[in-house]
Amino acid sequence: MNLDSKQTEIGKQNFLTALGSLQGDFLRGALTAPAVGPYFFEYGTIDKPVKAGIVGTGNEGCQAMIEQSSPAYLEFIGYHDIRPSQIARGRRTFQKIYGTEEGDKVKFHEKWEDMLADKDIEAIVIATPLWTHKKFAIEAMEAGKHVLCEKLMAHSIAECKEMVRTSEKTGKILSIGHQRHYSPLYQLALKVVESGVLGDIRHVRALWHRNNTWTLSNPHRPDQPTMAAPDFGVSGDSWCPIVPTEDNSVNASAFGYKSPEELVRWRLYDRTGGGLMAELGSHQLDACSLFLGKVHPLRLLATGGKFFFEDNRECEDHVYCMYQMPGGVTLTYSTINTNTQEGYGEVVMGTRGTLCVMNERDVMLFKEREPGDTTIPEETYITVVTDPKGGKPVLKSTTSTALTAEAGLAKTAYERSVYFVPKGATAPTVNRGYFTEIEAFAFAIRNPDSYKVRCTGQVALADAVMALSANVSMRSKRPIEFKDSWYDPASEDAPETAPASVVKNA
Template structure:
């Protein structure tokens, strides 16, 4: 959405006005709660000892998890990494980046304390042998997730794995079954499950503020087309682009034995996201998070089918993933037999589109939820804007028109123009007070709740991003990639999302054979 500053401000105020009516009591409590995440998601401070954790993989995401982890809930005491540059980075952090602190700044350690108190293992299997560790946090390239998570569970460790849990749905089911057999907690890094912003947005949709939702647009648009500032080229003389998935390789990594770790080149090891056999491409790395939250926004349902197109349209060399992808998912609407609450209308389909492009960034990333009474725009996990649809007889509503929320005779929230009813404005202050300054995207809260579940084991105390959520998102990405690469429509089967079922999406070659 290309909005003026005035329209953006009005959209944000509309969101606060709506929250002030629909969630006033909740937000008043949040505003005075000592820990908002704990209040939202039903956990509390640990009464037992802090969970002792080891970190496997200390790249950008691993360093982020170290930095956001609340030491009152868990403390990292060991780590494993093979790249010298990342070993140095996780010790010192990134200068000026509060989200990449490194061990020294995170725990206010001296070099001597760090060497004495934090154990380093080049071989992650040695870390898994440490009997003092309760939890292993895994932030490795995707192709290693399944095997390393499996080894960690077999070693008796609770596991948090960055998303997605595995490349395929059948692998997710195997890991879920193993965790259950071992009575261990298994969580995946789908942090939007712990985002208060998304929780509030979901509450407005559930209250019917947007009316009937028939379309959701999810997008992640970046422009990586510019040549790198250092004018670097590859061995063939091709220009390297300013792509965060293709960062300059530090000189200290030059002598790394990449072949000993199963890689064909140093570039493949360092730029693993650019290769299908190492990563899942744009849908898996970016879209899985957005598609999973789209399912939540539609009531926790799974898609019925997906079709797609994409390809390597722009970049040459050093990659075999797509640089542009477009996927159309068909989700069941409320009255569809597979919808919630369900009905008999098989034509009630909600279309969810996902696009990821690498040569234009005007839209950034976010989700637009389009309903019959209003539109919600979630921007980069940080801002929510709300706009009204004009009713019959009304002039077309400008996006700069301020709106509020009122309760109908049936207590159903309805959007009204602010000049005709200001009932939402009184509660808007509570909404702003409860959300102001809370820039968490859910990373901190997902680790806090995981630690709490580990120390308070029960069937009820389970992570919100557990095996079922992991299975769903891995399946979305796996099947969407198949649809894009084969340019066809594929129907999802209910058993693919059932942890108890042996059904799983066919592998690429099986799907082609059956076409």
């Protein structure tokens, strides 16, 4: 939603008002709980951290899986990667988290098989390109290790099913890294949606809009203006980074890559990545499925193409989808590379109100206009009227702009729950869910009979069906009817594999 700063403030305050009015007991508990992760996600402490190895110490491996891991729950004792630049980065990250001396003790395994053979390693974290997930996950589980594998679960539905079956066969935990399942921010937003205060929900609009067209040295679009892109150093397009000099020495073909360039820019190619829907869309579809109660879509129509970039990439740079969900709910999704307006998030629209989660940071609530009401929804403060007989709570307009006692309680609890200071950092940041996801994974390993991870292989399989079917619809230019058998790991049935060619400048 395009909101000015005043409307944003009103929306945030409204969310806190609703949260405080509807969830007072839960919030008081969040304020007094020794730690918010276990309180929100119902796990406890463990006596001995799980000893783990990680494969892939690139961006996600280092910045999320290692830097946002909790040493009391998961202790990395080994790692494996194949790019010299990222091997060195892995070492630096372990030093940052554990201190120089202890960080140096994390063993680098030049061969994946050697890490697998390490009997002390109980679990493997996988943060490698999409097309490798199945191999690493299955080999790890078959070697007796529990697995936390980054999203998207795998390159095809058939691969996802094989992973679920291996988890069932070996009895090893398979947890997939859709971190919103462990995000306190999403959990609080979900509590407001579940209260019924939005009325009947008929539409969810989700998006992830980025502008990757600003590049410092633009090999693809010399006609475009250039701008320094501090995040990526040399290229404004994070999917197309410069190949570090030292990585040119990798024998890429020994690991199944056509070149060091394909290894570094794996997201651009069909064989190694899954395009915008796998990388970005899967996050919003996962969040939407949480808001809608994990229902499966009925049908889908997607369109998109490679409309901007003129290099050899195979992935689309614009994708638009319409999913028909059960109960007359339509979910629309757009992910684009040429404009940042509205950022990323989900807007849940009901007959009585709208809940909006933006950029994994802000949650806002707006009341619908009532008959005779002349106020603008985005400029209206609300109160919540609860029904003592157990009916749905109702949003009402108020002229008071003051933070109520309940909203004040919600604000304090929200700040305690949603923000944390990562190890080695000085300023608080939003807990996007990694940290709690890793703690819950470790707790599930120690307590297999009493605790299950939230994003199991089966849950993530459903996310993959939604994301990968969009590629099929877009590339074949036809609607998709979803089948129950696509979600059944025992069935070989799956949406057809998307053809390799993208819809170019269609």
